[in-house]
Amino acid sequence: MASTDAQKAARAERALLAGAAPDVAEALTGWLGRLGHERRLSPKTREAYARDVATFLGLLARQIGHGPTLGDLGALEPRDVRAVIAARRAEGIEPRTQMRFLAAARSFARHLEREGRGKVGALTAVRGPRVPRTLPRPLAPGDARALADPATRAGDAREPWILARDAAVIALLYGSGLRISEALGMMRRDMPEPGRGDQIVVHGKGGKTRMVPVLRPVIEAVDAYARACPYELEPTAPLFRGARGGPLSPRIVQLAVERMRGALGLPDSATPHALRHSFATHLLGRGGDLRSIQELLGHASLSTTQIYAAVDTETLMAAWKAAHPRATAK
Template identity: 75%
Template sequence: MASTDVEKAARAEIALMAAAGEALAPLLRGWLDRLAHERRLSPKTREAYARDMAAFLHLLGRHLGGPVGLEALATLAPRDVRAVIAARRADGAEPRTLVRFLAAARSFARHLEREGIGKVGALAAVKAPKLVRSLPRPVTVEAARALADPATRAGEDRDNWVLARDAAVIALLYGSGLRISEALSLTAGEVPLPGQGDQVTVTGKGGRMRMVPVLQQVLEAVSEYRTLCPYQLDPDAPLFRGAKGGPLSPRVVQQAVERMRGALGLPDSATPHALRHSFATHLLAGGGDLRSIQELLGHASLSTTQVYTAVDAAALMASWRSAHPRARLPEKTGQ
């Protein structure tokens, strides 16, 4: 768990307490404790909930013309909630942000009801903005392999160990479908040497742990990095190191991929996270079943994984349109 995430969560909670005032502060503190210990949400997620709840209380207080207490929450009308959402939208919030914003307020309202303190019925009466789910945009197998190949960056003025490091991280993202945060949180002792194992244990969202298989080619890429790395890689210390020896920043990997996609002529959608999408899409295309892919990706819900069936179907239709002789209707001729 990155200490910066914990620090950011703490700052967001302080800001929330300041926005709440004395009446709601202890109740909000109890809500955040429930999120941490009963729902086991990560510091990053709790930070988002705290920031959204602080914004909700601020805008609601501005709308009502005074501090927000339990009585004000209990007597809210749906029009009040809509006014707050409209104010948040006017501040430039996107639909996805508005959905999260409303979800935080509803979560706090459920906490109040569970504690027997009261109900905030107006929040349930207002529909969240509709989201149009965009399909993941994976890269091709060839592009994924090129991104994980140190030779792609052979002309760059960078140390060989840095090129090997970035290639090893990218190989893990594509070869095992890891999130970048999961790959960078691995310790040197958690990733086996080639021939000495074929899986790693990662901690994903919500603190959920899962076993993930690792190809020997990926382990060989990691082993090459280990050999070249100038720093001592203790078993309990981060495996991937930055230029000065500290934990590697996700931004460094993102920048490496940005440089390579320019050289390879790939679109802006070719990001480190797109390699995770590619892992799932290519597995599905190769005959993998959704339940297995769900477990490999660490998705809590199968519905999250099912989006890849749409990606696979879209790719199939694109191939059909480009290759099948009946895909294009003949132009109409005049009678």
């Protein structure tokens, strides 16, 4: 049986504590507890933080010859942190992963300062690696609709209820712009029945909730899946189920999209998350404003949403040609 995200997080946290000096291990226990209870980070995020801080402490131990204590952390110089970053770069770690690595270490350092256990000023004095900005790669509207259309699954030999389930999840990702974790985290009571509502409450990152409109075809797709599902869908239980009745795994959705893009001749960039990008880009192209799209996507900062403005250059140029008094000047 595959390990759950919570089990993986617990193993990563135990490994982190086992390799730390006693005073650091005590501080780490408080930090890990805060990540889980106060910040309400997902198990997968806690696992990543624990692994990154374990790597940071391990690289420091190689530099100073022993497991760092709180005193060692407080005495760090910027050159020590740069040496750690250089060691990670030598391992071939990409800049984006290095930034996450530093973010985890800085989170632990802030916890130490907040608890009055010392200040690790060197971590804030060093700039992280520059991360190249990459633009989302949305699907064309027709391709996104084809992925979410149950009719395109003709000839698939899997059970009809599983085909209906995959169609419902994909329709929800594109129709409401959800993250895959948000869609799979929904309970049966979260989705209105046909004719009884047009909004859903989405539980997003950091325990934040938001209201998102849901299209009638999406509600009908979910309802078709719910009626075909062989398992009882209790109101407070996961809406989307795996073949054996447990919560549906994100990997199963990824495989379903891979199967569909192969059948439709779509590029490798056609992923579940690309449907979320497509939702935002297509809204912007049809006149949606960035502030509203920010709310729908659950972005904490408008700057995160603004990246979609760079994607839709064709629409922006068309608007310029239509509105600027000299755009058609000879």
